[in-house]
Amino acid sequence: xxxxxxxxxxxxxxxxxxxxxxxxxxxxxxxxxxxxxxxxxxxxxxxxxxxxxxxxxxxxxxxxxxxxxxxxxxxxxxxxxxxxxxxxxxxxxxxxxxxxxxxxxxxxxxxxxxxxxxxxxxxxxxxxxxxxxxxxxxxxxxxxxxxxxxxxxxxxxxxxxxxxxxxxxxxxxxxxxxxxxxxxxxxxxxxxxxxxxxxxxxxxxxxxxxxxxxxxxxxxxxxxxxxxxxxxxxxxxxxxxxxxxxxxxxxxxxxxxxxxxxxxxxxxxxxxxxxxxxxxxxxxxxxxxxxxxxxxxxxxxxxxxxxxxxxxxxxxxxxxxxxxxxx
Numbered sequence: 001x002x003x004x005x006x007x008x009x010x011x012x013x014x015x016x017x018x019x020x021x022x023x024x025x026x027x028x029x030x031x032x033x034x035x036x037x038x039x040x041x042x043x044x045x046x047x048x049x050x051x052x053x054x055x056x057x058x059x060x061x062x063x064x065x066x067x068x069x070x071x072x073x074x075x076x077x078x079x080x081x082x083x084x085x086x087x088x089x090x091x092x093x094x095x096x097x098x099x100x101x102x103x104x105x106x107x108x109x110x111x112x113x114x115x116x117x118x119x120x121x122x123x124x125x126x127x128x129x130x131x132x133x134x135x136x137x138x139x140x141x142x143x144x145x146x147x148x149x150x151x152x153x154x155x156x157x158x159x160x161x162x163x164x165x166x167x168x169x170x171x172x173x174x175x176x177x178x179x180x181x182x183x184x185x186x187x188x189x190x191x192x193x194x195x196x197x198x199x200x201x202x203x204x205x206x207x208x209x210x211x212x213x214x215x216x217x218x219x220x221x222x223x224x225x226x227x228x229x230x231x232x233x234x235x236x237x238x239x240x241x242x243x244x245x246x247x248x249x250x251x252x253x254x255x256x257x258x259x260x261x262x263x264x265x266x267x268x269x270x271x272x273x274x275x276x277x278x279x280x281x282x283x284x285x286x287x288x289x290x291x292x293x294x295x296x297x298x299x300x301x302x303x304x305x306x307x308x309x310x311x312x313x314x315x316x317x318x319x320x321x322x323x324x325x326x327x
Contacts, residue, residue: 003300005282007050007078007131008182009207011161014078016275016300018050019043019293020213020286021066025058027233028219031288033065040069042290046297050078052211052284054135055116056085060123067124079124080131080211082165082185083116084108084138094140099324100236108138110149117153133163133185143171144178151179163211169202176206183209188281190255190270190316191217191239192325204280215274215283216267217321220248222292223256223266239323247322255315264302267292271299273312 004013024036040051053066063081070077086093086105091112093105120129132150137143143164153159164175165185175181184203188195189212203210218234219225225245234240239248259269267285274283285296304312 005279006209007161007282008180008209008280010180011182011209012078014050014282015047015297016282017048017271017297018052018080018211018282018284019048020284021051021053021062022057023286023288024065025062026231028288029229029232035288036065037069039288039290039293040066041073043293043297044070044073044076046293048293048297049076050080050131050211050282050284052080052213054082054085054133055120055123056082056087056135059087060119063120063123064125067126071125074126078130079126080133080163081120081124081129082133082135083113083120084135086112094138096136096139098326100238100326102236104136106136106138108134108141108143108146110145113146113149114152117150117158121158128157129159131161131163131183132159133165133183134167136166137164137171143167143175147175147178147181154179165213169198172199172202172206172208176208181206181208183211183282185211185213187214187326188212188274188283189215189217189221190252190273190312191221191321193316193318194325196318200278204278209280209282210278212274212281212283215285216270221252221255221266221270223252223259237323237326239321239325241323244323251320251322252316255312258308258311258315262308264299265295268295268299268302269312271296272302272304273309275300276304276309 003016005016053062084106086107093107095103096106097103161182163183256266259266
């Protein structure tokens with residue numbers, strides 16, 4: 001993959017497809033630490049320069065993995081991490097229901113922001129972070145206060161660019177007035193398309209890139225999921241629960257058939273479709289498998305003609321997936 005895209009109107013170029021490291025923490029089944037490090041390095045080999053992690057993934061362990069993988073390749077890796085989800089029982093926070101049967105404790109207070117950046121830098125073993133997100137907005141703290149505290153890390157040279165995740169269009173506008181926001185993360189795929197109505201137009205008006213998380217619907221859009229293991233995090237996802245998984249497989253079967261007709265994988269079709277939605281979209285699929293890293297990266301080379309794009313949208317209309325979404 002040689003294609004690059006800019007992270008917003010003011011941001012630097014990164015690979016058109018990034019790499020999401022969350023799945024290396026065993027959320028989707030067992031994983032090996034040495035293999036995890038090698039997969040991250042392989043993603044860099046394939047041009048997936050945007051490596052996405054968070055202090056919440058593995059309660060900090062994921063940042064350590066990313067730091068280890070990128071230690072001797074810092075100039076190749078554009079490191080993005082997030083803060084705000086609190087696991088430490090000694091830290092305060094606001095409970096935010098997810099819709100997946102559990103709540104998250106979120107802290108966006110300035111004093112917590114200051115501690116979070118130091119902890120992330122320490123775990124990553126880096127002097128600076130390229131892109132730093134607020135993972136979720138804290139309902140008890142105005143977004144302006146959180147972003148103002150984040151901007152101090154920029155002023156101190158500890159962070160290059162700021163991002164937001166899981167926010168509303170209105171929160172984006174408010175935050176952007178305090179400090180330029182380079183990117184916003186939100187779930188976006190053929191499995192979930194709500195961002196198209198209000199958020200994506202807002203981002204384009206402000207010159208902010210969209211980094212879709214779960215661009216393959218938590219793996220559903222690979223067309224390879226039939227049964228989940230008992231330890232799989234996706235068992236919490238209503239779209240995988242009860243009869244929903246079987247219903248969704250039936251609903252999306254025509255999309256899978258189209259990928260086969262085009263002689264590409266279902267994942268490649270889904271990622272290529274996302275890339276065709278605009279030059280300001282940089283998906284971050286995750287995998288524990290090097291072969292799939294290569295397949296995902298090659299999606300950036302796939303050209304879908306207008307007729308195919310129209311057919312894809314007809315086969316995967318907004319709201320097609322059955323089951324509640326996260327937040």
